[in-house]
Amino acid sequence: MTISLSHRFFTISLLALTVALSGCASRLEKPRLPDVFIDPAPGGKTNGTYTLDLFNADFGDYTRAIKNPVPTEIDLKTATALRNKMVYGVLAEIDYVYHNYEISLFMNEGSFKVATDVLQLGLGMASTITNGERSKTVLSAVLTGVTGTSLSIDKNFFRQQTVQSLISSMQAGRDRTKALIIRRLNNETASSYPFQAARSDLATYFFAGTLPGALQQLNQTAAASAKDERKALTDVTVQDVENAKKLNETIAAEFAANKLDKTVAFLKAMGVTVDDPTDKAKVEAAYRDLANRAFDDPVLKKKFDEEAKKAGLIK
Amino acid sequence: MAIHKHLVAGGQTLVEQERALNEMELTLFAKVTGYAEIFGTTNNEATLEDVPIGQQPGPLHLVAADDDTQAAKVIAEQKKAGKTLAFQGKVFVVNIGAIVLGFR
Numbered sequence: 001m002t003i004s005l006s007h008r009f010f011t012i013s014l015l016a017l018t019v020a021l022s023g024c025a026s027r028l029e030k031p032r033l034p035d036v037f038i039d040p041a042p043g044g045k046t047n048g049t050y051t052l053d054l055f056n057a058d059f060g061d062y063t064r065a066i067k068n069p070v071p072t073e074i075d076l077k078t079a080t081a082l083r084n085k086m087v088y089g090v091l092a093e094i095d096y097v098y099h100n101y102e103i104s105l106f107m108n109e110g111s112f113k114v115a116t117d118v119l120q121l122g123l124g125m126a127s128t129i130t131n132g133e134r135s136k137t138v139l140s141a142v143l144t145g146v147t148g149t150s151l152s153i154d155k156n157f158f159r160q161q162t163v164q165s166l167i168s169s170m171q172a173g174r175d176r177t178k179a180l181i182i183r184r185l186n187n188e189t190a191s192s193y194p195f196q197a198a199r200s201d202l203a204t205y206f207f208a209g210t211l212p213g214a215l216q217q218l219n220q221t222a223a224a225s226a227k228d229e230r231k232a233l234t235d236v237t238v239q240d241v242e243n244a245k246k247l248n249e250t251i252a253a254e255f256a257a258n259k260l261d262k263t264v265a266f267l268k269a270m271g272v273t274v275d276d277p278t279d280k281a282k283v284e285a286a287y288r289d290l291a292n293r294a295f296d297d298p299v300l301k302k303k304f305d306e307e308a309k310k311a312g313l314i315k
Numbered sequence: 316m317a318i319h320k321h322l323v324a325g326g327q328t329l330v331e332q333e334r335a336l337n338e339m340e341l342t343l344f345a346k347v348t349g350y351a352e353i354f355g356t357t358n359n360e361a362t363l364e365d366v367p368i369g370q371q372p373g374p375l376h377l378v379a380a381d382d383d384t385q386a387a388k389v390i391a392e393q394k395k396a397g398k399t400l401a402f403q404g405k406v407f408v409v410n411i412g413a414i415v416l417g418f419r
Contacts, residue, residue: 180412183381186381187385188382217355221355221356230321230322232324233321233323233339234323236335237334240334241337247342248341248344252368252369256369288343288365291342291344292343294342295342296321296322
């Protein structure tokens with residue numbers, strides 16, 4: 001089969017456009033880095049990068065300060081200060097590589113999608129305007145292949161999640177671990193939270209900012225929400241607690257006097273039927289069931305409060 | 316007595332969570348016996364045990380501690396003040412993990 005000049009021209013133009021569009025994306029990713037962030041620093045100067053040499057020096061000092069099984073107070077203070085310095089140094093380095101990774105993940109996915117979209121569009125057009133059944137079949141097969149590759153990457157690497165949701169998930173996992181590390185650094189000495197323990201938390205922090213870490217966090221969140229449809233209680237005011245106290249006292253008084261009129265009227269208004277309204281055990285069971293359901297469902301809880309007032313349980 | 320579990324939003328302050336737990340106890344005729352964060356969410360879960368109607372225990376007061384050493388100190392101080400520890404748990408307070416102790 002010979003390929004016509006117009007087809008060659010079309011294919012070359014398509015590839016050039018794909019490459020050009022992908023190239024455009026790299027200019028969007030980030031502004032120029034300030035010199036103090038460029039690694040290695042320009043002109044052989046030093047910047048704030050926590051290098052392996054600096055780490056080794058600090059780790060040596062830390063090990064010397066904490067070498068005794070029972071370190072003196074001064075040694076412990078020195079070791080704690082050095083531990084904090086090392087941990088914050090490593091945190092900054094992890095943050096730096098993470099943000100670069102986040103940008104490349106976002107930009108590479110964008111570039112890949114632009115490239116495959118352009119390719120699919122071109123192949124679709126080419127198969128429409130091409131003369132000859134064989135050429136049409138070949139172009140359609142290539143188009144199917146390109147579409148399949150794009151779907152496969154989405155399915156196997158990203159598990160059909162958007163990059164935005166993966167980045168949000170990574171950030172949530174990182175924030176959670178960082179808060180834990182900082183709390184322990186602020187509250188614990190190098191004796192109860194030694195550098196080795198912090199190093200383990202730093203590893204968790206690093207892996208929270210990876211694609212597998214993001215997918216794992218998304219799965220855990222989805223699993224937790226799927227099995228738990230209860231709503232968390234929020235916005236309880238001082239007046240709400242006062243009302244609950246009154247309700248508790250009124251119901252307790254009715255049970256003590258063996259006169260359950262208000263409680264039964266309330267249950268009836270809430271749509272709860274009690275077989276024998278004079279049976280204390282049955283009324284109590286019906287009330288407890290309703291109240292427990294109300295604390296998992298804000299709509300039911302609102303109605304519960306309104307009807308309790310109407311029935312005179314909250315005076 | 317029956318056990319029930321209910322959620323409290325971990326984005327709230329300690330005072331707001333204290334109000335939520337007290338409202339639960341009074342309305343449900345129950346007492347909180349456990350309080351813990353739920354992994355993978357920012358919610359806390361309260362475990363409540365039913366109490367007989369008319370025998371409601373006193374109000375709950377929450378205190379936060381940074382670590383186990385401080386928690387032990389808080390328990391000793393509250394004990395001196397005549398308070399009893401009802402529960403102790405790792406929970407979210409304003410979305411940050413903390414040790415919380417419940418006294419009455």
